[in-house]
Amino acid sequence: MTPPLREALAAGRFCYVVELVASALTREAQLLETASSLARLPEVAAGSITSYAGGGMGHDPLRVAAAARARGLSPNVHLTCVSQDRRGLGKTLEDMHALGLENVFALTGDFPKAGDQPPVFDLDSVQLVRLIAEQRRAGRPFHVAVAVSPFKYTEADCLYQYVKLEKKIAAGADLAITQVGWDARKFAELKRYLDGRGLATPLLGNVYVLGPRTAERMARGEPPGCWVSPELLATVRAESQAADGGRRARLERAARTVAVLRGLGYAGAYLGGTHDARQIAWIIRRADELAPRWEALAAELRYGDPGGFYLDARRSGPAAAGGAGTAGVGHPRHTRGPRPGARAPADRPLTGGRRGARARRADHQEAAVRLPGVRQLRARSPGVRVSADVPQAAPQRAVRRHTRRLVRGGPRAAVRVGERLRACAGGQPHRRAQGLRAAAGPRAARHQLVDQLLPRPRPPSGGAGARDP
Numbered sequence: 001m002t003p004p005l006r007e008a009l010a011a012g013r014f015c016y017v018v019e020l021v022a023s024a025l026t027r028e029a030q031l032l033e034t035a036s037s038l039a040r041l042p043e044v045a046a047g048s049i050t051s052y053a054g055g056g057m058g059h060d061p062l063r064v065a066a067a068a069r070a071r072g073l074s075p076n077v078h079l080t081c082v083s084q085d086r087r088g089l090g091k092t093l094e095d096m097h098a099l100g101l102e103n104v105f106a107l108t109g110d111f112p113k114a115g116d117q118p119p120v121f122d123l124d125s126v127q128l129v130r131l132i133a134e135q136r137r138a139g140r141p142f143h144v145a146v147a148v149s150p151f152k153y154t155e156a157d158c159l160y161q162y163v164k165l166e167k168k169i170a171a172g173a174d175l176a177i178t179q180v181g182w183d184a185r186k187f188a189e190l191k192r193y194l195d196g197r198g199l200a201t202p203l204l205g206n207v208y209v210l211g212p213r214t215a216e217r218m219a220r221g222e223p224p225g226c227w228v229s230p231e232l233l234a235t236v237r238a239e240s241q242a243a244d245g246g247r248r249a250r251l252e253r254a255a256r257t258v259a260v261l262r263g264l265g266y267a268g269a270y271l272g273g274t275h276d277a278r279q280i281a282w283i284i285r286r287a288d289e290l291a292p293r294w295e296a297l298a299a300e301l302r303y304g305d306p307g308g309f310y311l312d313a314r315r316s317g318p319a320a321a322g323g324a325g326t327a328g329v330g331h332p333r334h335t336r337g338p339r340p341g342a343r344a345p346a347d348r349p350l351t352g353g354r355r356g357a358r359a360r361r362a363d364h365q366e367a368a369v370r371l372p373g374v375r376q377l378r379a380r381s382p383g384v385r386v387s388a389d390v391p392q393a394a395p396q397r398a399v400r401r402h403t404r405r406l407v408r409g410g411p412r413a414a415v416r417v418g419e420r421l422r423a424c425a426g427g428q429p430h431r432r433a434q435g436l437r438a439a440a441g442p443r444a445a446r447h448q449l450v451d452q453l454l455p456r457p458r459p460p461s462g463g464a465g466a467r468d469p
Contacts, residue, residue, distance in 0.1 A: 003046070003102055003103060004045040004046065004074045005045040005046040005074055005103055005143065006143050006174075007045075009175065009202045009267055014262055014266075014267065014268055014269075015043065015044075016043050016269050016271055016280070017044070017045060017047070017076060017177075017204060017268065017269075017270045017271070018038055018271045018275075018280055019047075019050065019270065019271065019272040020035065020047045020049050020050065020064070020068070021050050021272075022051070022060075022061055022064045026275075028059050028063075031059070031064055031068075031275075032067050032068060032071060034276075034277065035067075035068035035072075035073040036071045037277030038277050038280065039071055041277065041280065041281055043284050044280070046073070046075065047074070047075055047076065048075075048076040048105060048270065049065045049068065049075050049076065049078060051079065051109070061079075062077065062092070062095060062096065065077045065101050069100070069101070074103065075101060075103060076105055077101055077103060077104055077105065078105045078107055079092060079096075079104050079128065080109025080110075081108050081109050081121055081122065081123045081124060081125065081127075082108075082110070084122070085122035086123060089123065090135070093131070093132065093135050093140070093142070096142075097135070097140045097142075102141055102142055102143050103142075103143050103145070104132060104142050104144050104145065105145045105146075105177070106128045106129050106132060106144055106146055106168075106173070107125055107128075107146075108121070108125040109121075110223060110224060125147070125164075125168065126164065126167045126168055129144055129168050129171040129172050129173050130171045132172065143175070144174050145173070145176070145177055145204075146165070146168040146169075146173040146177070147176070147177055147178070147179060148161055148164075148165040148168075149161050149179035149225055150162075150179075150181065150186040150190040151180075151181035151183060151186050151227065152309075153304065153305035153308025153309055154308070154309055158309055162190075162193055166197065166199070169199055169201050173201065174201070174202075175203075175267075176194075176202070177203075177204045177270050179206055179226065180208045180226050180272070181206065182210075182228075182253075182257070182301060183301065183302060183303055183304035184297075184298035184299075184301040185298075185302060185310060186310075187260065187261065187264055187266070189310060189312060190203065191203060191264050191265055192311075202266075203266045203267055204266065205257070205264075205269055205270065206269075206270045206272065207270065207271050208254070208271075208273040209251060209271075209273030209283075210228070210236055210250055210253070210273060211240075211246070211250060211273070212237060212240040212246065214273065215228050215232070215233050215236040215237075219233045228303075229303045229304060229305065231303055235303075236250075250273075251282060251283055252286070254271070254273075255282075255286035255287045255290060256290055256300070256301065257269075258283060258284075258287035259293070260294050260297050260301055262287070262294060263291065263298065264294075264298075269287075
């Protein structure tokens with residue numbers, strides 16, 4: 001029998017996974033009662049059984065998962081790398097297969113809060129996914145979910161999360177689940193990133209029913225990876241002053257987030273922060289009602305860092321900052337804009353010769369060429385001036401002859417070479433450069449750009465004999 005979660009994802013049906021925190025603060029009987037209630041909701045495809053969440057003590061996730069499945073709820077078992085080496089993780093996977101547990105949520109895990117011995121992190125989440133993939137090739141039908149946090153507001157942290165997600169997918173991940181967050185623009189950013197990279201991995205957005213005490217902890221960064229903005233913290237505090245303690249506002253925010261996820265094209269929602277089946281049912285029903293208004297709701301769900309890093313702002317500048325659409329984007333390394341001094345391919349003049357394959361390649365490469373040696377020239381000649389009448393082409397042979405001298409000869413040699421190249425292209429050709437066709441390749445274009453950064457000789461100061469530069 002196909003597990004409900006895998007069946008729903010394969011059918012493209014929006015589904016729900018509810019997190020069951022198997023902590024020491026919750027009785028195991030209470031968890032199983034919740035599992036029985038959730039099993040009666042047809043929209044809930046699985047219950048996600050945590051494994052010592054936040055580094056705290058808790059119940060054995062395999063025992064809780066097996067009992068939940070016996071009560072009709074398909075379990076999604078958290079498997080972490082904390083205090084287990086490769087052999088121990090392999091043994092846990094064998095036990096899961098023996099119990100008929102196929103859904104695995106592969107995580108690195110939180111650092112333990114207690115214990116006399118230092119924890120063991122023999123593997124990380126990427127290596128754990130590879131280990132599960134080896135077990136799958138041996139005939140054990142595991143379905144692997146992994147985590148990703150788009151709610152990172154520095155460029156390094158954000159791109160690290162996305163590159164690591166790609167590694168997990170390449171290792172064999174079947175599903176990605178986001179960390180908690182309340183920023184629709186970041187939800188949209190992750191979906192655009194995967195679409196732009198051609199990755200069809202289903203996404204579940206994390207929807208957390210945020211109460212005031214949890215908001216206070218997350219505002220301090222507890223547990224690690226969870227963050228609440230000051231604006232959202234102030235909103236939750238104000239909501240908690242209501243007669244119901246802010247419960248209705250919390251559920252409404254969760255339902256609106258689910259509606260936004262459906263509109264963005266997510267495969268489902270990962271619900272946390274509540275074990276009450278009645279509240280889960282209310283969120284599902286309310287999200288269906290709000291679904292037609294998801295774009296307006298997305299504009300309101302903006303509890304991120306106003307000065308933080310967003311990938312769409314890097315792509316398109318300030319004009320993209322307000323959008324939450326799903327237009328495709330490319331990988332950061334392959335979507336650089338034109339560099340300073342580079343001309344657009346459409347404006348490239350042809351001064352002679354036939355356009356071959358090299359010239360056609362230049363049309364696509366010229367706007368993003370790298371400039372070898374420019375950094376050294378700038379360091380040696382600070383305050384370089386760029387004149388308005390710098391020529392746009394130079395004979396190919398002259399450029400090739402003076403390449404080494406241009407890069408290695410220092411600022412004075414660069415000035416002399418620059419003047420010689422300008423003379424070749426400005427109507428006073430050197431005798432060895434006469435009759436040569438203009439450069440059309442990327443290499444020549446590269447040195448044309450270098451030439452634009454060279455200093456021009458200063459004109460004689462004052463007097464009627466002074467010439468324009």
